[in-house]
Amino acid sequence: MAAQQSRGPTADAVRAVVAPVVDDAGLHLEDVAVSGAGARSVVRITVDLPEDAVGSVDSDTLGDVSRAVSAALDADDVVPGAYTLEVSTPGTSRPLTEPRHFRRARTRLVTLRLHDGGTVHGRLVDVEGADGEAVLVLDDGTRVPLADVRKGKVEVELKRLDDAGEDAAGTHEDAGGSRTDEEG
Missing domain, CATH: 2.30.30.100 (SH3 type barrels.)
Structure with missing residues (x-):
């Protein structure tokens, strides 16, 4: 019996497309998560400043990188069909683990x-x-x-x-x- 093929995108495939975009924006790609929500996939991208930076990602930069990530995902068609894109920062609730x-x-x-x-x-x-x-x-x-x-x-x-x-x-x-x- 053949293995069942996933119909949706994988986080690794999305990461491969968005990592260069996030890097070009001078940010660090913290996490990529892809989940299904009915007929629509949800793609969650978490970005942060580089580790040597102090402060937080401002809303203008977050908006710019969100638009650039959306354009890259659409151009590559790594997420087929309709999807919801959520681009955010880790926030203060993130546990400090690394x-x-x-x-x-x-x-x-x-x-x-x-x-x-x-x-x-x-x-x-x-x-x-x-x-x-x-x-x-x-x-x-x-x-x-x-x-x-x-x-x-x-x-x-x-x-x-x-x-x-x-x-x-x-x-x-x-x-x-x-x-x-x-x-x-």
């Missing part, structure tokens, strides 16, 4: 859950070393080997460091990093 995620989170408040049960909170200022030996450096000088981190996440801030004022001593309003020992 060294590049932590590099992108520089200047952000983070919570790190450690393998030993401890938790570290602070503003991530640097990621030193190669991926296999990366060390996270917080603004209070705390250094955490990435290998010790079980789970990391960016904390949502209503007032970012760039927007925070300085007090008379020249220090930022934010208190900086701390460590607590708790299960998590």
Whole structure:
């Protein structure tokens, strides 16, 4: 009995078409997902700034890359028929799991859950070393080997460091990093 052929596009086929487009826009292709939704496929593309960049993808850039990705998919006809294209960024809800995620989170408040049960909170200022030996450096000088981190996440801030004022001593309003020992 012959294997059944997939009628829809694969994420790998879509990735092959959109990767050069995203790269030309100066962005990193984080993820590609293709799913069926009735007679219409849904193509989800997640893009981010390169790992050495600080900040986030602005809406104009996201719109530009979305139009370019749509044109490339239509020209290549990798997604036959009607489809819905969703182009987005990872957002702050993305768990920090790879060294590049932590590099992108520089200047952000983070919570790190450690393998030993401890938790570290602070503003991530640097990621030193190669991926296999990366060390996270917080603004209070705390250094955490990435290998010790079980789970990391960016904390949502209503007032970012760039927007925070300085007090008379020249220090930022934010208190900086701390460590607590708790299960998590």
